[in-house]
Amino acid sequence: MYKMSNGNLNIKNKFQRDKKQLIADVILCIIMCIIYIAFWKQNLMYLRHRFIPSRIVIITFLFIVGSIGILIKDKIPQKYNTIASFLFVILSVPYNFVMLEYTSHHRILDFSINKIMANLIIISIIVLIIFAITNSFKASIIGINIISVVFGLVYYYVIKFRGTAVLAVDIFSATTAANVAGNYNYRMSYRCYLFVILTYVLSIYVLKLDRHNLFNGKKRLISVGIAILAVVCGFSLFIQSSRFDNSLKIKMFKPQESYRKYGDYLTFTHSIRYIKGHKPEGYSEDKVEQISAQYPGIKGNGKKPNIIMIMNEALADFSSISDIETNEDYMPFIHGLTENTVKGDLFVSIFGGGTSKTEYEALTSNSMAFMPKGSTPYVTYINRKTSSLATTLRAQGYGGMVAMHPYKGSGYKRNKVYPLLGFDKFYDLPEFNNAKVIRNHVSDEGNFDKIIEVYEQNRKKDKKPFFLFDVTMQNHSSYDRKWDNLSDDISTIKDYGDDVNIYLNLVKESDEAFKKLVEYFSNIDEPTMIIMFGDHQPKLNNHFYENVEKGFSLGDEYKMFEKYNTPFVIWANYDIEEQTDVKISANYMGTMVDELAGNSMSGYQQMVNEIRKDIPIITAGGYIGADGKYYHTFDKSSPYYDKIMDYCYSEYNNVFDKKHLVDEFFKINDNK
Template sequence: MKKKNVMGENMEAGTNAESDKKAGTKINKESDAKKSKKFRKEFLSQKQKDTAFLVIKIILVCMFAGAYSMLYIWDLYTFKGKVYPMRIVVPTLLFVSSSALMFVKIKVNRWVNFVISILVSLILIYGNFVMLQKSQGYEYKLEGDYVKYNIMVLFMIFMVIFAVTNSFKVAIITINIVNIVMGLANFYLVQFRNSGFLAADIVNIKTAANVAGGYSYRMNYRVYLFLISSIAICFFATKLGKNVVIKKFWRLIPMALALLMVINVNDLVQSKEYVKILKVKYFKPQETFNTNGFYITFARSINDLQVKKPKDYSVQKVENLAEQFKGTKTTVSNDKKPNIIMIMSEAYTDFMSFADVPLSEDNMPFFHSLKKNTLSGQMFVSVFAGGTASTEFEALTSNSMAYIPNGITAYTTYINSPMTSLASTLKAQGYGGIIAMHPYKGTGYKRNKVYPLLGFNKFLTMDDFAEDTETYGLHISDKADMERIISEYENYKKNNDKPFFMFNVTMQNHSPFDAAGVSKDIKLGYNINAPQAVQYLNMLRKSDDALKELVTYFKNVKEPTLIIFFGDHEPKIEESFYEEIEKDYKLDEIYENLMKRNTQFVIWANYDMKSDNNMYISANRMSSLVLETAGLAQNGYQQFVSEFSKKVPIITKKGYIGEDGNFYKTGDKTSPYYEWIHNYDIIQYNNIFDTKNRVQDLYKIAQ
């Protein structure tokens, strides 16, 4: 039995061993199968990655080819009709070499790559500054420490990117993209509005996009080479090695350095010591870019966006002023309250009113004929060749751009709650309609959101015009615009006896002035090549005809009616034209301080009133002047502006002209009008910025 058991155990052991062997073989086979499957999966995954990267590279090269092709599309290889071979050779070499390199695999020792990355980064920080300055036609060999200041800003940007990404490759590519965006934005803004790119323009980017159509985006060769070179650098940078260069807690070093650079640059642009050194010429910032450099000027403009509380500001002081200015009462009966139609005409400027412009014929004969029952003259504004909403803001709210940070548009930045305006004042006095109209996109300058806050009942945009509405130039014509005013008035009067108010911002004369189908009957006598100026001057004739049609209609309306017509700013046309205007300027010398900052206005009544055709005002005066002319009540703020305007008839962002005929800066404490200027600043700060403590007594209508 024992033997049998032993034999049985041996047989069982043998069977188990054989079973284990088979099981082991099975496990090994399964393991090999899994490894094979995993290998195939990894192989396919890597293959897919390679394919994806190849597709991305091809797309990027195709995009680069599109940018490169602009050399031939725009004939940038020529200058004054002559071909320059190097203008073809240089961008072609950059395009071909960098594109080919995208498809070449390069392996470099880690430490060699590290050293190369550092050297390339340092060279490119300075190189980006030089490329941008040169591409815009600005000086790059700056005096004093200005080069150092610009390098500090660029180094700060680079270190912040590097600290976040831990990659030289990403930092180099990103800072080049930043440089491209800054350069192109500045170039096109100078082309479109004759003013460079500043921090405030970022706030207005949506409005800029709204009016971007119709302009020519042709580059000059300098900007083109800047673009091609920057893209080529990005392509070359992709060949740098491993992304991650610093591990674990050592990353705190670049983070600390980035923070230190941010603090240093912030201290630099905010320091009182550097206020004069880094001061930005906001009316032509490209001059500051040329002397100080683009990046430090842009950084300084960020600091200038801060709203500074007036010295000695307090709510109590505003309340004291409210006690002094309690508003004025209406002087007309309800049945004598006039309809009020206010028109701000896009880029409207009567150059002949302040310069001896040699035209073959009068381009606005009807406007010039409006002498009887009118108030008219020069109206000075704070903007040039753009910034329509700034003039609109002043005219409707009685606020002044003199106290708004440089480059800021109040509509897009500050009006986020109800604010008293001419619209709300008229509504409080029984007016109806209260319609705003702008025959273009309603989102421009956030008008669709701002107008209800100013008290308007309805806002008409281009979407409210029929598709076949007449256009002139690139936009809805002033004729169609004025006809719509008449239509709105007639529709309102079918069911209402209350006086009617409408505010209209035209669009016909918006730049660019290179549209087909515009008459060129009126000739310009200057010996210059200025086709944009010629087209603009001819377009004004159409505006004049439209105004005549509107006035003629209301001459036959029995109800008393006021038509207010004024421009928002001077047009963006050839600088050579403005140079001729300056030679022929005929206003008093004091007004040369506000050159390029004046338009004209007229207030016409279809009833008898005393005329004054030689007035000098600024846009902030418009609301109170309209209310005075109509015999209507003013709130305390509007009354203050009326009294202020007797002492300071003209105030703009550039400065002001007192009743003594002298020009002053708003910060001039030696001015005999400084107390008025300071009080205006205090009231406006309370109205716009300290809204929680807004003194409402200033905005009540006197009963």
């Protein structure tokens, strides 16, 4: 039998190594070229249409340096490898800190020394974790580089598309983000691009390091132990510590301000604290029992009109809150609707995204003011049957129990949440096959036609009063390009950008669709109430919002909420008391509808409705009392503090204290 000689075996092994190295080099070259081409493809040599030649010089230089690094075959000599490995690891920590803050447009000089050290410590802990897993300096450096680059890109795009920075709780909404990812333009900023290419070039040179195992065999437990100790200490200090929490207050309305003040890694890490609900100070089951005893619930008048509630995606009325002028009215029907109508401003806890938070408030009467900061209740907390407008209407004999959304049902876990909120049927995108489309979404007209179709189908087999809740999709961002199937009749008098005009033409389509829906039910004999409100304002260009702020017309007490209000309209095809210029927050929408409809209310709904008289507006950003003054949510000097705490305790019992739930407080009793 032929036996291969050691020389031949060495040649074969060398050939295999060279082949693998060649494949790796080709892949690295392809990635390098793709990154370089992206610079030209996205025209990143321009800043606001101004050509900046230095950018071409810098990026081309990095491309050349990276290409040279790929062509260099030699590894770092073994005698220098250990020193180089330690040096690269140590420098990777401040490098990632500085570049991430640069990418995010944060001034490090504005950070306190403590905040800088906290960010560096968190990055170091991540490096220790990667090293404990891989036992490789090379993997640790490249790993932290990848994490930082991904973090920087996510931070940039979330602010670009949603208008607010990413927090830890947003991880739970990743599926929803993926559902709508195709709607956006992913042009990168120059700073983000520079971070990507510079990190890639540095990583190429890190690959020249030979594998250096600091710990071998059982000694690896040393690195694992150090990493575990670092994680425990870091978790205790940066996440659990109440003392640290008092010095680092994340602004949930504008978390990017907290990022700007405290740094990226520190702010995101600390936001993990708010994923879980914390028991309010002074809370007890007995306290909730005492509160519930004050509110036995309300018996309805028996009218029980059909209720069709529509949450209209990104619906906003800038003419009602600022001096923005257009060539013609983009909401003529809603503006002119007065008979049997209640309308005004709805204040919400979100801007630019996070739709389900407003939806949650409107359906459950819970307020985001008392939920963990930045949380998305649909995704995180609704995992059992939960009281809602649907459950209380069902208890008084309502039928239908239809939820509707002409997009993917998995968004915000609606396909799982709606049954837990008491809905029997959920119509999502596959049910809208032949619906009219505007841009690439089902139009409001197509959506409302489906409402009429489902209503008519229901009337053929069921005479119970009908309840339907709908979330539209037509006006969803982005607004960065014109479409052949969207008119351009509406434009602003001053030029605020194409995205503003595109958006306003979408609102005009919503107004016309709502008119058609109202006209249909005007000819229906059954008493019917139709409610429509916006979930949040759209994310439009900063220049436009700067002008909205300059011309803000609601008054100084509402200044905190200038980006956090939308219009609402309630119309009935029978006599109701007309009201205009009503100002409420989303958590009161359900109870206001019940009150106008003359329906029964649970004790909890009664309490919320009573609190509305003293605190007409409450959001995640604070509240405005009946005295017209703004208060932070837990301001103990406020004359409404006791009311706030009653609300807070009751909501905590409803959402988090499953073992001690005061169940009857949240239900309609049979005798009502």
